[in-house]
Amino acid sequence: MIVYVCNSCGKGYFEPRGICKCGSDSFREEERETKRLHCVKLLVPPAGFPEQVEFCLSSAGDTRVLELGGSRE
Numbered sequence: 001m002i003v004y005v006c007n008s009c010g011k012g013y014f015e016p017r018g019i020c021k022c023g024s025d026s027f028r029e030e031e032r033e034t035k036r037l038h039c040v041k042l043l044v045p046p047a048g049f050p051e052q053v054e055f056c057l058s059s060a061g062d063t064r065v066l067e068l069g070g071s072r073e
């Protein structure tokens, strides 16, 4: 997964940001390995989603993100 890392303070983001919390607007893209921490399966998904939806809290280094686990069969 690609993360956007601030060139100034090194903080990672999962979405492109205009400006980092530290005030810098200079980012680089880095490929990071993500680790899934917690996954929750929704048995009654919201409209428009496949039958079963899985949300996972993942981490890449010090950055955390909610990922859509999806139904992989």
Ligand SMILES: [Zn+2]
Pocket: 006, 007, 008, 009, 010, 011, 020, 021, 022, 023, 024
């Ligand atoms: Zn920064």
